[in-house]
Amino acid sequence: MAKRVRTLSALVIALGVIFVVAGVVTWIAVQQQLADENITVSADASAFAGDKVAGPFTAYVEANTIEKHTLEATGGKTYAELARDDPLRETAMTGSFLRASLFTSVVAFGVAAMAVGFGVAIMLIGWALRAGAGDPVPTLGGDHRL
Numbered sequence: 001m002a003k004r005v006r007t008l009s010a011l012v013i014a015l016g017v018i019f020v021v022a023g024v025v026t027w028i029a030v031q032q033q034l035a036d037e038n039i040t041v042s043a044d045a046s047a048f049a050g051d052k053v054a055g056p057f058t059a060y061v062e063a064n065t066i067e068k069h070t071l072e073a074t075g076g077k078t079y080a081e082l083a084r085d086d087p088l089r090e091t092a093m094t095g096s097f098l099r100a101s102l103f104t105s106v107v108a109f110g111v112a113a114m115a116v117g118f119g120v121a122i123m124l125i126g127w128a129l130r131a132g133a134g135d136p137v138p139t140l141g142g143d144h145r146l
Helices: 002-036 056-073 088-132
Strands: 137-139 142-144
Antiparallel strands (some): 137 142
16 A cells, blocks of 8 residues: 555656646746737836836736727727727727737736646645655655654
8 A cells, every 4th residue: 555655646746746847837938928029018007117028917017008008099998889980999909909918928827827836736745645655755954754
């Protein structure tokens, strides 16, 4: 039985490591893609004015600022509220597209962070299983049992 638990704990720890690595890689990829777009947070934003958009907070703030600018340009009307032949409809559509793109990156950052957190939790469960099987749990300070 202890051998099965040790095997299971090794698999669980490996799964946790995979989640952590996937989350970190995703975070870096999204951050790099945003940075490559060379977007700067608008001067009239509620926060981070003038900063480069390269993270979840700057992307969120810029998305909200784009909404403000779009509504100002369309007289407070959304894409759906504008007549089909209204030339401002294209402005509203572009603003909505840009906001959706930035919000997609915010969600991607959230999923990446969740993957890292889940991976750490799974690794801790694996180490707990290993300790329960009677194996010493590796630590940074030496080989001690919990």
